[in-house]
Amino acid sequence: MDSTVVQYRHAGPDGDAVRTPMEAFNYPAWNLISFERGAAIPLYQQLFAQLRTLIVEGRIPRGARLPPSRLLSDELGLSRNTVVLAYEKLATEGYLQKRIGAGTFVERVFPEDHLPRPPAIEPPAEPQLAKPSARAEALLALDVPPERIERFGLSPGIPALNEFPYEVFARLAGQHWRAHAASHTGYDYARATPPLSLQIAAYLEETRGMVCRPEQILILSSTVQAAALAAHVLLNHGDRVLLEDPGHVTQMGTLTACGLEVEPVPVDEHGFDITAIDNRDPLPRLAVVSPIEQFPFGCTMSPARRRALLDWVRAGDRWILEDDFNSEIRWAGDPVSPLHASAPERVVYTSSFNRVLAPGLRLAYLVVPPGTVDAFKLAQRIFSFYAPLPDQALVAAFMSSGHLASHLRRMRAIYRERAGALADCLREHLGDGYIVPDVKAGLHLTIRSRREIDDRAIARRLIEREMDCPPLSRYCRSALRRHGFVLGFGNNPIKQIRRYAEILAQTAEQLG
């Protein structure tokens, strides 16, 4: 809850505190109490929960007398009733005792006292330091870029969070829970095709020209889980897989952890080139590509490379994992068909609601070839890659009632404007040292420096100024390292975008 956090601080021993009646109750505990106003949790519940913790932890000792409600409410800036309610709840649950004429006291025996206390921990003769495994060390060494900080400036891949349809979700969520939908609190395993799969199938057909049955759609919580399932269902340990470079480093981490031999393939402005692959053993069996909007470059795969890739995948026991993370949000240029539409029997297609709705929903999906549905669904179950049913129902209702289509229409206009503003400001302030592309889709643009710069150092300095602009070199794996920044325009109004672009230009000049 983004509301004001009010923290109560009692004047310390060195402060100018005048002597007040509260000093009689001066446990250090009061300093620890804070409130989140405007939050879903009522203030008296917040007070109750915190007092209980302080009591259980012994910070307010057993048997201690508590301040009268009027005194404490004055001290904490609460209404007296709030304190009375919290005290009453604590008394009901067995932590406080009211003695008429004497006041309110902490009980000497708590309800949880009958629980066995943990035996004292005997440290072993030579304490074993917890150490991750060698394969965990290898994952740590991958240097995966951190997740985005959405409240920082120009953070890429973040939609306009203030424009999220909160009121519609509030209404739909209330309706959902009030319908006492027992099937959404259970596993709902008996239902062959969840309502959200039906909505996604219709949506993919309408917006991308993809033909698939709802049974082919798995609802997951991220496109990374889609990659893990593809790795297990389609490939064996040690199989070779091709990835775009620069590209999604997290995805690379997952595929490595799934036992595959990962090979980054440099991409240029025409996208991924299958013909540049050497034919050494083992032959690659999977290509992971973002043909419509390459991440992070944003380029579209050329028709010739597209044809070559389709020829390659049809020529043997090979697969394509198509990561279409971005293509719903397009305001210019002809829409491009996904590879899936051309080779649905060989292409595994994944996308998410991260950008069209909100990353916090953690909702993604995977379209699998007809012959592999059973194996994918079993793997989904064995790995327990599921999204909560109430959330699925909420988003399905949002889609079926036409809200998603109108939300996307509205957002497209906003993003077009913001993208234009960012590109203009960058060209104005950055000078000739950078290539600033035109953007026709998505939530970010990637600028490239014409010469080698320490983009990581610049990015670190920008973090100090509350800007989240990941360095391009961080997404590069091969020797051919590109330098620049991945910049988001989705979550910042134009006025902010202008200011951030200026700071970026200044910082890049100072450290460049």
Add this chain to the structure above:
Amino acid sequence: MDSTVVQYRHAGPDGDAVRTPMEAFNYPAWNLISFERGAAIPLYQQLFAQLRTLIVEGRIPRGARLPPSRLLSDELGLSRNTVVLAYEKLATEGYLQKRIGAGTFVERVFPEDHLPRPPAIEPPAEPQLAKPSARAEALLALDVPPERIERFGLSPGIPALNEFPYEVFARLAGQHWRAHAASHTGYDYARATPPLSLQIAAYLEETRGMVCRPEQILILSSTVQAAALAAHVLLNHGDRVLLEDPGHVTQMGTLTACGLEVEPVPVDEHGFDITAIDNRDPLPRLAVVSPIEQFPFGCTMSPARRRALLDWVRAGDRWILEDDFNSEIRWAGDPVSPLHASAPERVVYTSSFNRVLAPGLRLAYLVVPPGTVDAFKLAQRIFSFYAPLPDQALVAAFMSSGHLASHLRRMRAIYRERAGALADCLREHLGDGYIVPDVKAGLHLTIRSRREIDDRAIARRLIEREMDCPPLSRYCRSALRRHGFVLGFGNNPIKQIRRYAEILAQTAEQLG
């Protein structure tokens, strides 16, 4: 939404349909329209969405005239206003055209017509049949028991879904979304400890005597994901891991898929016995146990075996994954401390909200040793094992306001009564052929047959009678196969429990 589905069926050509004005508009499409009354989606939206699909799919042809709203509303049993609203929305979105004096017509050009159609799929000369990988075939061969069907009788592990606090969730969810909490629609990565981790840490301390910092708690969507993370962070490919037999077959599948050598260890009424393990190479490096409530037996590990297991784990670079899926719901006997409380530096502890709240929420958590927090959090990110932030906020608010404690108190009374009723009925009807245990906790009881029976055949017959009673042999991996059934009492009122127990006894006698 569990509401009545009303399906409109137009009388077919062979029916006794009288000639009506609708016959002029007799596209087969009308037969496909159905409504879910009482659902979150208003009827006009349902009608709009279905008409749009029928129009886009060409089932109502371009240029066709639609029936007047009064006529269609009569035919579909809707108010006229509902049809008018749906028509208007279709017209606004560019699918219908109103011609004054002539009626309402389907547009000849749709908004999506500017999208490129998918190129015609050329089937390759020799069509490649999609085939799962060898390792996927191995997973398929594991014979993993299917997921539970919660609407069937005696389905194990299902809480009383009708007793779920729907109204509280409706209120909290409404408050949450109306607070426009932008931090919960983004990644919220900057926040070190999510509010739910704080709640869980306090809860584990209060109810289990476990001491851990909130930073040590990872919020996941299932305890199976916890096992996968432990496999990657603590163990290497090919490491040996010990599992209870009978036990969780899905967990075994995950650990196998994570590249571990999985060894099932037979358990008896004293639980898992580490001293029975042979000392061949490679030495086991992880034991996955449910010491408080063994699944499926429900027994508690004896103090001697507990000590032996703790000695084992402290003697080297070894780990315990403690799966405490069941212990919150206990109504008799002394509560047992988790192993984690005795060796927090060597025990990875996992549990979920499946039983205390609802499996449909897909919310679980993992407590990791202090020295491994960074590695676990990186692995969580690389595999993208996250639960949605709005759901986390909802459950955190539910806990902090004391609702979980009172919900559990109420449910404990219900489950005690149901468990007693099931045990009594089984003893009455089953006779001496089965061992029916007393149950003091959880949502299921496991009965064992004194002799070998075809429990799978009996379970299949029970499925036909809408009862979900998985056969015990399905959870056994070693040669020592036990026979019986895992029976749930959580989701059935006592009257139903009595009837189901009788059917079970009859079926077991017929096929036994």
